[in-house]
Amino acid sequence: MLNVLLIDPPFPERPWDIKWLTQFPPKGLMYLAAYLRNAGANVNVLDTKQLQYEKPSLLSRSIEEIQQFVRYYINDKKPNIVGITSTTISYIPATKIAKAVKEADPKAIVAIGGVHVTFMAHETLKECPWIDIVVRGEGERPIFELVQGKPFSQIQGISYRQNGEIIDNPIGPLLSPEEIPIPAYDMLDMKNYVLFH
Numbered sequence: 001m002l003n004v005l006l007i008d009p010p011f012p013e014r015p016w017d018i019k020w021l022t023q024f025p026p027k028g029l030m031y032l033a034a035y036l037r038n039a040g041a042n043v044n045v046l047d048t049k050q051l052q053y054e055k056p057s058l059l060s061r062s063i064e065e066i067q068q069f070v071r072y073y074i075n076d077k078k079p080n081i082v083g084i085t086s087t088t089i090s091y092i093p094a095t096k097i098a099k100a101v102k103e104a105d106p107k108a109i110v111a112i113g114g115v116h117v118t119f120m121a122h123e124t125l126k127e128c129p130w131i132d133i134v135v136r137g138e139g140e141r142p143i144f145e146l147v148q149g150k151p152f153s154q155i156q157g158i159s160y161r162q163n164g165e166i167i168d169n170p171i172g173p174l175l176s177p178e179e180i181p182i183p184a185y186d187m188l189d190m191k192n193y194v195l196f197h
Helices: 015-021 027-038 063-078 091-104 115-119 123-126 142-147
Strands: 005-010 042-047 079-086 109-113 134-135 158-162 166-170
Touching: 005 027, 005 063, 005 091, 015 142, 027 042, 027 079, 042 063, 063 091, 063 115, 079 091, 079 142, 091 109, 109 123, 109 142, 115 123, 123 158, 134 142, 134 166
Parallel strands: 005 042, 005 079, 079 109, 109 134
Antiparallel strands: 134 158, 158 166
């Protein structure tokens, strides 16, 4: 079974936002991590927002410093697949984190998901040659099928490059309520988040 790293990217460097935005765990990734772990995958989660504004020292790190940390992390953990989530506000930092991953390990499969890239898959793949796959919609099944080693052409809900062209596979069915696990909150230190004090 392949190793998976899920990354929540930092926000743009706007300190007035960072203080409160780092207070919440990456819930979407926690669902994804739980699904993958329940299916037998080896999963780690990295919340880089916690690096961006560290408590209790209140140390603030630049995106470049976080990129360097990610390179070290990739070299240490050696994941085969790296999944990065992003919203519109975190899209640019997410692409920078993706580039750092690819620089650290060119063989790692780099996938990005989230609302923004779901609707901007072609633009993302054109702008970012270091991103291999855009996951459109729910990420649980596509990422697990990557872990299983399925060829890109057989994985529903992804966009990718093939022979210089961008291919959009059809989106598969949504998860049923019974398939949605309890988020894997145990994979991060919840004491770092305000809601869990």
